[in-house]
Amino acid sequence: MLFNSYEFLFAFLPVVLGVFMLLSLRGWWRLSGCWLGAASVFFYGYWVPEYVLLLLSSIAMNYLAGRVISNYVQAGQGRSARKVMIAGVAINLLLLGYYKYANFFADAIRSLSGLPLPGIDVVLPIGISFFTFTQIAFLVDCQEGKVKESDPVYYLLFVTYFPHLIAGPVLHHAEMMPQFARRETYRWIPENIVAGVAFFLLGLFKKVVLADGIQPYVGPVFDHGPSPDLVTAWGAALAYTLQLYFDFSGYSDMAVGLSRLFNVRLPFNFNSPYKANNISEFWRRWHMTLSRFLRDYLYIRLGGNRKGPVMRYMNLLVTMVLGGLWHGAGWTFVVWGGLHGLYLIVNHAWQAIFSSAGRAPSTAANGLSRLVTFIAVVVAWVFFRATTFSDAVRVLSGMAGLFEIVIPEPTEEGMRQFVITLVLLAVAWMAPNSQEVVARWIEARRGTGAPALADMAAARWSFVGAALVMVLLLAVINGTRGASEFIYFNF
Template sequence: MLFNSFSFLFFYLPIVLAGYFLLGQSGRPLLPAAWLALASLFFYGYWEVRYVPLLLASITVNYLGGRLIGACTGPARKRVLVTALSANLCLLAWYKYANFFVDSVNALAAAAGAGGLPPLAVILPIGISFFTFTQIAFLVDCYRGEVREYRFIHYVLFVSYFPHLIAGPVLHHREMMPQFADAANTRPHAGNFAIGLSIFVLGLAKKVLIADNLSPMAIPVFAAGAGPTLIEAWIGVLAYTFQLYFDFSGYCDMAIGLSRLFGVRLPLNFNSPYKAVNIAEFWRRWHMTLSRFLRDYLYIALGGSRHGQARRYRNLMLTMLLGGLWHGAGWTFVIWGGLHGLYLVVQQAWQQRFGVARSRWWPPALTFFAVMLAWIFFRAPDVATARDIAGALFGANGVSLPRGLEALAVPLAHWGWQPAFDGVRWIELGGPGLPVLLLAMLLAFRAPNTQEIFIHYKPGIERIFQNAQLGRLAWHWRPTRRWSLGFAALFVACIFGMNRVTEFLYFQF
């Protein structure tokens, strides 16, 4: 079941909301939490019911592990922590990386002319990376003595909570448990409905009206063996760059909006990352809760910057390489993570030598180009295809112009240029693709983001100011008739645009 589906919008969500608030009238605070936990498990089982026992087993083992860590003292606490973390990592390794390991070994064996390993029929459970990382953070917080709430129902809801379960954000126990235990959240509140539905519609529009319309321009150029020429490569790579941006941004908004309907605030997970002036800032803005997890539970655990520059650079590279592997089991993801690790090392070395760049235009432009180049490996099916597309951006596959521009042949010939009008093979110049791409670029670089639009109503747990000047007051959401009519019209446009329901790109991780 997808957030952008009719079954979710007009069947699942109304029933879950009604049950939650009706049970909130019972005076028994655990009943609404239990209902929401059961509804979240149903939501997960709708995708693949056979993995619900796996999710429940993971929740139970980690809950008991957290309780045991809290009860132990001395070295026994660390032994229990290591055992519990190992169990989580082994589960993730089997389901997410077993096929990758077998395929890599077989590729090496084939190159050496030797026999390989038999293939494995392991299917990746959806959302396993998110609920595993959420519980790893819980276990470490238990070890640090930062966990005070151990009610099993609340813990089940904390892990399985449907707005975040499939594609994040990665939650912290201390942020969510007090909200689940707050009886005030089990009573309907008009303000939460107005804000939550508005944020949800904004995210739905990003997904349905922008991201899904960019997808047809990106898919063909990333097909293996497509061999795009310069113009095709640039359009396809830019289309994917902004498709991913609005797809993930849309999901984050929809998750925050849905959660707000239940009176619960999620942490912000997206903050205009293409406006970043360097790679470090990009990672403070893109998938913010994952960046927080990698920093707090991996980079700092490796030593952070405490042991000199060389080790700091090593820790940055290791953190990003593992972050790349977290996103996907493939060498393309390893290269993507390695590129970002290299970017961070170069940035740190540059700042150490020359200080922070003061220019207003080239740091964000260079950062965006570096991020876009890395997205090629993130999206490509294999390394060879990624290299081919990256080369095509610089003209390695030649230049061809759309057939619709053949009328320019004579004027161009006067200038000594006689190009071939082979066509941009996979784009219709009269379709919505190019206008939507231009709109997406304008919105990503110039428009206020969701937390800026809703700045007066604190959309997430934390408040993030983009800059001192938040734009014109007209861009700040207010519970007025004008804003209501605008979002109602946007919702209707989304409904008419939901003729093809597509998954969110981050669902595969």
């Protein structure tokens, strides 16, 4: 059930939100939480009913393991708590490894050994990377005594909460479970409804109009097409760079907006990453919760920067390679992660040299740095998008001008692609992002004075009416093309 599908927009969401508000207004808060948890499990089961048992078994195992670990910690039995934590993390990783990487490793062994090993037919459960990482962090925090909440209903909600379950953000128990336990979560808060609808509409527009609008210019070049000339290769690479940007940004906005409708604040996961001046800043802006997880539960655990610059660089490289492998079971993702690891190494080494000089970078230097960072990201995205290593090399060779350097004859379709690319680049580089737009709009509303209660109600209903019209319009546009999946659903 896609966020941009008719069944979600006009059936699932209205029913779930309506029943949630009805139960909440009657003061049945516990039942409201149970309803939201059941609806989230249904949402997952609508996708892949055969994996609902896997999801629920994972939740039960991790919740019970967390309780055992916490009890050991409270009893001062740290060694026993650590053993249970390691066992729990190992089981999570084994499940993730089997479902996500069994085919990849079998193919690698088959290629290296030449043995006629049988194929492994394993279907990847949607969202397994997200709910596995979420629960690994929970177990580690239990062992460190950081977990204070133990309600099974709120734990179920923390893992299955449908706005984030399929494609993130990667949640932390400390920022979610307390929200589900607060009574004010189960109230009618008009400002949250307005903000939630605004975020959702911005995200829906990004997905349906911007991301899906430029998507047709990607596949013909990347998917086993002919050797592209310089302009065609760069056109396709930029098209995918922008498609992925607005697709993931749109999903992130829609997730935040949907959650705000239920008075729950998800962490922002996307903050204008193409405005970054260096690759470190890019990763503080792109998939922010995954970057946080990789930093806190992998990079720092490997030693971080505590063992000198050489080990710091090795830890960065290992972290990013594993981060690339997390995105997909393929050598192209390994190379993509390795490239970003090398980018980070170069960036940290450069900053160490530059900071020792004691000079602040000029405006021109910042502009050049932003451009270099963007080009490096575009090059790496080629491996992220290509289905095979040879396809990636073919597109990169075209971008380097190794096939042909020509200016193609202007066509109507070519000019359309050129204009769309320029417009989307301008939006990504210069326009405020969604959280800035919504925050400014809400502040402007607050700054207009305190209107009468009737005027406020009329304004809210006017907004809701306009929002419904916009949803209908975007749904019609989306329906004419067929509702397309979000790219991060594959990870």
